[in-house]
Amino acid sequence: AADAHKMILAAAALMVGTKPTAAQGVKLLEEARKNAATDRDETNIELALAEGYSQLNDYAKLEEVGSDLLKEVPESRSAFMTNVEALIGLKRYDDALSLADARLKLLEGDADALQAKMRIDASRGNYVAARAWIQKLIDQGKGDASLLNSMAWFALYTGKVDQADVATATKATQMDQNSPAILHTMACVYAETGKTKEAHDLLLRAMDELNLDEPDDDYWYAFGRIAEQYGERDVAI
Numbered sequence: 001a002a003d004a005h006k007m008i009l010a011a012a013a014l015m016v017g018t019k020p021t022a023a024q025g026v027k028l029l030e031e032a033r034k035n036a037a038t039d040r041d042e043t044n045i046e047l048a049l050a051e052g053y054s055q056l057n058d059y060a061k062l063e064e065v066g067s068d069l070l071k072e073v074p075e076s077r078s079a080f081m082t083n084v085e086a087l088i089g090l091k092r093y094d095d096a097l098s099l100a101d102a103r104l105k106l107l108e109g110d111a112d113a114l115q116a117k118m119r120i121d122a123s124r125g126n127y128v129a130a131r132a133w134i135q136k137l138i139d140q141g142k143g144d145a146s147l148l149n150s151m152a153w154f155a156l157y158t159g160k161v162d163q164a165d166v167a168t169a170t171k172a173t174q175m176d177q178n179s180p181a182i183l184h185t186m187a188c189v190y191a192e193t194g195k196t197k198e199a200h201d202l203l204l205r206a207m208d209e210l211n212l213d214e215p216d217d218d219y220w221y222a223f224g225r226i227a228e229q230y231g232e233r234d235v236a237i
Contacts, residue, residue: 008032009044009045011025012026012028013051016029019056022051022052025052026053026056029048032045033046039072043069046065046068049065050062050066050069054085059085059087059089062082063087066082066083066085069082070082070083075106077112080103080112083099084099084119087099088123091124093120093124096116100117109140111140114136114137115133115147118130118134118150125157127157127158130154134147134150134154138151145175148171148172149169149172149179149182149185151168152189153185156188156192161192161193166189172185172186178209183203184222186202187199187222188221188225191225191228191229196229200226203222203223224237
């Protein structure tokens with residue numbers, strides 16, 4: 001039994017889900033937030049606003065609404081991840097780590113907090129630390145294809161890729177055989193270890209999965225890594 005106001009909120013909640021309409025949806029929701037009739041209504045509006053601010057990369061407002069949500073429900077995974085995204089976007093990495101530490105005190109060994117620490121350290125270029133957080137998750141038995149893919153990918157930025165990283169990338173491809181992102185990582189690891197033919201073949205396979213007629217930025221990067229192996233630095237650049 002929705003009235004006109006609820007219909008507008010429903011439409012706005014859909015609009016914030018895509019970049020072309022996010023700003024219009026946010027405008028409607030911000031106005032509605034001022035006059036929310038109940039706490040539940042305000043929470044629902046804030047959840048939708050978080051989606052909109054994320055689409056718009058408005059990290060200051062995302063942090064504001066995320067903080068409100070976290071105060072309401074400190075254990076909320078959604079509120080926690082919203083805050084982490086905002087703080088990373090604002091480059092407030094230490095604050096983001098403190099937030100993850102607070103969650104670990106609240107929920108010992110929490111996988112979301114450990115994964116957040118991985119994202120935070122990777123965002124500020126500390127790939128060795130990011131890999132250490134992934135290892136903690138693997139030790140907890142939570143090493144899924146996505147995490148193993150990240151483990152192998154981050155190795156490319158530590159200055160040292162070894163056979164253990166090749167094995168990690170291989171395991172990720174075995175767990176999710178047709179993921180273009182994982183195939184792309186595997187190809188880059190192969191290129192880094194001199195297996196240029198294997199790298200080239202995997203890149204073409206991944207491009208087929210994405211229906212790419214020619215490389216996009218990610219794939220030019222990967223082909224550049226192959227060129228480096230042949231000493232073709234200018235071509236690589």
